[in-house]
């Protein structure tokens with residue numbers, strides 16, 4: 174089942190989308206095996222149109238091609254707003270696992286949140302909601318195609334995430350809709366990261382993205398096959414590359430899935446490494462990352478089928494409580510420090 178000898182399996186979702194009940198169960202079983210062993214999987218047959226992906230990738234590339242001066246026009250107006258453009262080396266993901274001294278990640282990124290809130294539903298207007306559902310910042314004047322392309326892509330990701338969560342429920346011997354009321358008002362942040370060409374070596378110990386686990390339920394990643402890519406840490410501590418297969422997405426579980434399952438499933442440590450020096454020129458790499466995050470008030474506690482015969486490891490938390498705990502650990506270095514150097 175593993176792709177090309179990798180520890181990360183490739184799983185065809187097509188039978189789960191179009192097949193019989195038995196087909197769905199069979200795909201769910203594969204998802205469960207990957208979740209239990211490495212916490213990463215590569216999915217093909219996902220049904221997301223290639224054109225939607227391509228438009229989102231092209232619009233994003235055009236955004237990052239703007240001058241630093243143009244890009245900072247789309248930066249968040251204050252540090253507590255996690256939207257819009259963040260300049261190169263503004264933070265280090267390794268700070269979220271306690272490595273406060275780690276050097277800043279050599280990437281720039283753009284954050285997008287939900288854009289279609291039903292304001293007649295009080296969930297979306299509470300003081301907590303006001304803090305989370307900030308207005309998006311769109312680069313309309315400079316890249317008018319960005320907003321529609323990203324909205325279409327984000328909608329596709331919502332559908333794919335719902336399918337994956339249903340497969341997770343099946344794999345955990347839960348009713349297929351078990352996660353439904355925990356994700357139907359999700360608070361997903363999508364991050365588009367650009368890792369620029371690296372003509373020069375970075376500082377010792379500095380990476381494109383430092384080691385971390387993701388904070389939410391699951392992450393859907395679309396990236397490129399470039400020198401200097403994504404690595405996952407195996408249970409015995411080795412770092413191994415994740416295969417980049419045309420037309421697929423990489424899925425990884427986040428901390429909430431590990432807590433829900435009492436660590437039967439893994440929220441795997443991963444990082445983005447630098448290209449070899451001789452391949453630094455031409456190594457520019459872009460990732461579209463959909464951090465599927467359950468409803469802010471979703472309670473995360475050991476699910477019944479994972480509590481059998483084992484002590485429960487984690488105290489209950491909520492989706493938002495965990496997210497904010499991790500966000501507060503992120504050691505933001507001064508923002509937009511080198512914005513015009515890219």
Ligand SMILES: O=C(O)CCC(=O)C(=O)O
Pocket residue numbers: 364366382387394396402403443444445459460462
């Ligand atoms: O760009 C990648 O391949 C993954 C980045 C990542 O792990 C993240 O942004 O959380």
Ligand SMILES: [Fe+2]
Pocket residue numbers: 385386387443
């Ligand atoms: Fe990550």
